[in-house]
Amino acid sequence: MRDFPSCFGENGVQVADSSSSNTSRNAQNLVTCVYQCRIRGRTCLITVTWSKNLMGQGLSVGIDDSANQCLCKVEIKPWLFSKRKGSKSLEAYSCKIDIYWDLSSAKFGSGPEPLEGFYVGVIVDKQMVLLLGDLRKEAFKKTNSSPAPSAAVLVAKREHVFGKRVFVTKAQFCDNGKIHDLMIDCDTISVNDPCLIIRVDGKTLLQVKRLRWKFRGNHTILVDGLAVEVFWDVHNWLFGASSSVGNAVFMFKTCLSAEKLWASQSLSDSSTLQWSFSQRFLDNKSQNLGFSLILYAWKNE
Structure with a gap:
């Protein structure tokens, strides 16, 4: 890729x-x-x-x-x-x-x-x-x-995070802005109805219930007064052959046109979606449309 x-x-x-x-x-x-x-x-x-x-x-x-x-x-x-x-x-x-x-x-x-x-x-x-x-x-x-x-201004970041249920990193959504604690909480093994929770500085800003039906999606949250579009794909966590190997993908993007970009891509399967995250980043990062953070979340055994 x-x-x-x-x-x-x-x-x-x-x-x-x-x-x-x-x-x-x-x-x-x-x-x-x-x-x-x-x-x-x-x-x-x-x-x-x-x-x-x-x-x-x-x-x-x-x-x-x-x-x-x-x-x-x-x-x-x-x-x-x-x-x-x-x-x-x-x-x-x-x-x-x-x-x-x-x-x-x-x-x-x-x-x-x-x-x-x-x-x-x-x-x-x-x-x-x-x-x-x-x-x-x-x-x-x-x-x-x-x-x-x-x-130079940071326009994009891509990283891998690891955990059993909770995945944490730090994110700065605008140049010279506050550095936030970003947490993704998702238990896909011990519960019958998994729920995805995203917190910023300890505050819950996104909660996705019935995750087996909503394993891919997008939602807008507000951070520092900025609209941040959150995209997620947890298909591999829920339906992969081995949850300890497959990774989920999350993207946080301060871009007004993110929803249009999202709709323009084919989301027919997990590999296509993971490619579309990165391809949208490649096509738009040099156009100063905002900041993109792509997280690949790997579950440890």
Whole structure:
């Protein structure tokens, strides 16, 4: 499935066919973020993918043009004992692009993204276009750069979450907005009539009863005064051969035209729906229609 720019196809999400949930978790434990920025007056997309497997943590940073054509890419393979900081110089649009990273003191949780003690920076013509992490002073000093007039904006995020019944993550639905605690609660095994509940900061904003009849759908919730369209597909949880392997898909999108986009796709089966989530994201992420968060939820045994 090529639901991100073509040069990141190897990071595309595949539904695991292994009978082991641990194998599925190791294979799918990654987070991909897409940022929109301007380089030499052109709209570009910076894709940052964090991964985690038995070999350790990994990172890739790529830059695409507005037509999703790969301009350049740096991939840092998963490490255990290798050096965790460095830089790479690339060229695009006849300008120098420098990518710096320092993860030597990074602290990680259960997921692939570092929590603190790190920085990743993308510098164009000595201006910091994108800076991730809390070591901001160290990053500007190391790169000898200055803040860009307009910083990159997060337009899309895709991640995998794991749990038995409850799945949690953090979400920021608008640029520089509040970071919210997002929780998905769904028991599909021990109850006769499963119910899907979505909470933001502990407050229930969506409850779907009779889930066996409503295993796919969409609904609008309000977060920070923004209309957020929620799409869900829990078919694999309810009707898959093994609930510990199949994943559900959720999308949270701050886009006024999301319902029209939804209606324009064929929803004939689970694989088509999962493809349509990602395809709508690919077709619209560079048009500044809002923010998209795609969650692949895997049930542990």
